[in-house]
Amino acid sequence: MTAFEHLVVALAESVPSRAGGPADSIAVQVTDLRLDLPLEARFDDAGLLATLPRGLLATGFDHPLDRVRLTFVLGGSAA
Amino acid sequence: MTQGRAMPVEEFVQAFTAQLDRAQDLLALKARTGRPLTFALRDLAVELHVFWEPDQGGRMLMRHAGPNEAGASTLHFTFTTITKSMVEENTLSLTADEDPRQLDEIGASQALDPHARKRLEWAGVRTVGQLRKLSQNADPKSVQAFTGIPMMQLESLLLQAAEPQVTSQEVVAGGLGVPFLRIRGANLAHGIAPPEVLFSGEPVEVLESSPRELLVRPMSHHHEGKFEVLVGQKRATGFYRLPGEPAPRPGAAPEPSPRGEALKRPDGAQWNDGPRNGHGGAP
Numbered sequence: 264m265t266a267f268e269h270l271v272v273a274l275a276e277s278v279p280s281r282a283g284g285p286a287d288s289i290a291v292q293v294t295d296l297r298l299d300l301p302l303e304a305r306f307d308d309a310g311l312l313a314t315l316p317r318g319l320l321a322t323g324f325d326h327p328l329d330r331v332r333l334t335f336v337l338g339g340s341a342a
Numbered sequence: 343m344t345q346g347r348a349m350p351v352e353e354f355v356q357a358f359t360a361q362l363d364r365a366q367d368l369l370a371l372k373a374r375t376g377r378p379l380t381f382a383l384r385d386l387a388v389e390l391h392v393f394w395e396p397d398q399g400g401r402m403l404m405r406h407a408g409p410n411e412a413g414a415s416t417l418h419f420t421f422t423t424i425t426k427s428m429v430e431e432n433t434l435s436l437t438a439d440e441d442p443r444q445l446d447e448i449g450a451s452q453a454l455d456p457h458a459r460k461r462l463e464w465a466g467v468r469t470v471g472q473l474r475k476l477s478q479n480a481d482p483k484s485v486q487a488f489t490g491i492p493m494m495q496l497e498s499l500l501l502q503a504a505e506p507q508v509t510s511q512e513v514v515a516g517g518l519g520v521p522f523l524r525i526r527g528a529n530l531a532h533g534i535a536p537p538e539v540l541f542s543g544e545p546v547e548v549l550e551s552s553p554r555e556l557l558v559r560p561m562s563h564h565h566e567g568k569f570e571v572l573v574g575q576k577r578a579t580g581f582y583r584l585p586g587e588p589a590p591r592p593g594a595a596p597e598p599s600p601r602g603e604a605l606k607r608p609d610g611a612q613w614n615d616g617p618r619n620g621h622g623g624a625p
Contacts, residue, residue, distance in 0.1 A: 337382075
């Protein structure tokens, strides 16, 4: 389990925002990213602790899965 | 794996919002490390499986469902990005509240039973100003029906809220080396006539007055003691302490010199001559 904000950042990091470039003669840019994922979560003093489900390692005594939907948009610029 | 703690929804939303702020900060940090563009979180929806349980105070707490626990509620939270101006637009301004004292700060609120206090809170009444507004815009019977607080109790609460009260004071720089005292509180003035303020029993000049704040000019011999604010027939008191050594009171006999000689007044008379013209002597 990790703090929910770290999971959000890790998910945003997991997808490349662009591909290609001058060497490929073409480049593509992701403008928005929508994720719809199952989630294992529990409450903590700091808010929500969360992790993605453990899949094949599940024991059968796990918490019921929650769900999270995230929409990221490309934005910001170098300061 | 432990089940985690149970928490009230409002506490969860506060904590979760803080987590989302941190997530935005972390994502924005990447833009500052040389990446021209980065993802920003725009919308988020989360569905959580929870069970509801009341605590001893009657608050509903949510507890995340544990392993093999069937029948959990599904709680959907949807968050979206809002701008600073939207937050400001939709936030109750504390400075706009005519009386921002918490209900706990007036003694009569202690007499309210906890359920009545809770109902007021649910109705969004947390300050004395909000209670007054609620009572101004509706007849007492409707307020009683709405809040469940008996009319008499509500009236007593409002009466107590109308009493002048001193909550804090601050010494501010004044003219001619005499500090002014800013007195803060509630109901410190009523109408256009300024209240009477006494420092150690002596009236002092009131330079500015409003229900929440007074600015007064103590006399040079006022150093510390009790002050009173008289608003009509009502009274609030506090204690003041001004910086610096106390100046001798006018007409008060000074300490004798080490040689035991009485000091002379500028007019040549001795300090212990007694009052002239029937007044102005030492008390």
